[in-house]
Amino acid sequence: MAKINLAVICGGRSVEHEVSLVSAKNILAAVDQQKYNLHLLAVAKDGSFRYYRNWQNFLNHPDDTNFVSLKPEGFTPVAFLSADARGQVLLLSETQEFLQLDVVFPIMHGTFAEDGKMQGFLEMLNLPYVGPDVLASSISMDKQVTKQLTDQAGIKSAKYLTFTSATRAEITLESIEAALGLPVFVKPANSGSSVGISRATDELSLYQAVEQAFSVDHKILIEEAIVGREIECSVLGNHGALQAGEVGEIIPSSKHGFYSYDAKYLDEDGAALLIPAPLSPAKKKEVQELAKQIFVTLNCEGMARVDFFLDGKDQVIFNEINTIPGFTKISMYPKLMMAETGLTYSALIDQLIELAIKRHQRNSALLLEKKMVE
Ligand SMILES: Nc1ncnc2c1ncn2[C@@H]1O[C@H](COP(=O)(O)OP(=O)(O)O)[C@@H](O)[C@H]1O
Ligand SMILES: [Mg+2]
Structure with a gap:
């Protein structure tokens, strides 16, 4: 061949x-x-x-x-x-x-x-x-648009407010606390690797957090803080045939407070990764099904890693989706998919490439049909 x-x-x-x-x-x-x-x-x-x-x-x-x-x-x-x-x-x-x-x-x-x-x-x-197409990538990147679509599909996520540079002056500690309680997480609508994200507990930290988030994007989200565990699940496949990976857990070290950029990349002991996450078989299944539902809701194909919280009441709360997840040695996407399917790292890459080629062939065939109609 x-x-x-x-x-x-x-x-x-x-x-x-x-x-x-x-x-x-x-x-x-x-x-x-x-x-x-x-x-x-x-x-x-x-x-x-x-x-x-x-x-x-x-x-x-x-x-x-x-x-x-x-x-x-x-x-x-x-x-x-x-x-x-x-x-x-x-x-x-x-x-x-x-x-x-x-x-x-x-x-x-x-x-x-x-x-x-x-x-x-x-x-x-x-x-x-490889990976989701233009539409899926752009809606999945924007945390507000993602939430608008998953909210509409009945998927639970943290309560939030959105502000742009035009509405920034409306942010006051009183209004935020009344709507979301304290602490809150402040994040740029478009970012990644926790860049520009901080936790705010009072007026000064809220002011600093807003400043930092606006330095990354002109649109920001302020979210209620979810107290609980952080869990993640990989999804692989094109429309109609999806495979969910194992569910993993991330336990950021207490010195970082949350899964910040430093905890992710700079500090070797910044977080413990558990594969599989200690969950009942029913909870694992629930997370996997939800991950696939979110993948479909956001029009994804190919791959994505879907991240959740498990709150104090053991409720699964959607946090965010990553359409090009990391593939470093410690990255969760390949680890979770390999753990569930038994695929090797190189066989997983083969599958991703095959999905990319198949999607392209499918879409090219559609265009040809349209041409014939013209
Ligand atoms: N609403 C929230 N409640 C509690 N922790 C949060 C919340 N939002 C974000 N975090 C913490 O911040 C980290 C980064 O936020 P996330 O929304 O995943 O952004 P990124 O796209 O940069 O990874 C999360 O992994 C989590 O530790
Ligand atoms: Mg994240």
Whole structure:
């Protein structure tokens, strides 16, 4: 069988740039090179696209946490053009070289990556890509829009208020406390990795939290604080055939207070991860079914990790969805899916790629039908 030309795209302009590089490294190391020709593309922090010929260097330096092996000399700046009817070509601007790509794994998180923008770009290139499509990615990225849709589907989540820079002056401790109680969590509508999120207990911390959230997005959410456990579940599949992963639990260390950026990435002992989460079989099933329902409600296909709280009354409360979850060694998405299905890391990547190609074929067939009607 002919090898599949797989491009891994990492980096990006978001605050989660570094996390993305770690995920990409794991994916490159895991994919079966008998099946795939691998290509590495990265979006630098300035937004420029780079093609790395020496991606193996990246893997040959396990201690290279600063990604020196991906140093600037090792890349070719690239411009993309959809050059034929199938669009499965990209143009390397320096060498005028054409490269056949069959599928892309965009392993980038946050803004300009996980929010539908990269997905729209890949659609324009007519390339199949791993993970949810443009619509699902953008609605899942925006925490207010996500909640509007899940509320409508009857899915329970924390009570919240939304403010924009235009309504910011309406935020007072009295009105927030009356609506949501104290403490509250203040978060940018569009963010990730806990960037810009803080817990507020009084007037000063509320003021600081609002300031911080508005430095990340012009729309913010203020939420009632849920006291309880944090649990997560992976979902894999396209419309009509979904697989829920194992349910895991995250126990942030008490010194961080909540699952903050530091607890996630900077502090090795920042959080304990339990797989499986200690839950009754019925509760596990309830979480898995809810994860799939949320995945469908938000129009997702491919993959997503759905995060919940379990409150003091053992109620499952939806927190948020991540459409390009981390693929680092400690990342929950692959761990939970592998634990439930017995798939290896590389077989999981195979499945994600197969789902991407199948969706693209399905959508391409639809377009052809429409053309015939015209
Ligand atoms: N309403 C809430 N109640 C309690 N903890 C919360 C709440 N919202 C967020 N948190 C804490 O903040 C962390 C990050 O918030 P989250 O909404 O998941 O944002 P991100 O997209 O940055 O991961 C959560 O994992 C949790 O520890
Ligand atoms: Mg989160």
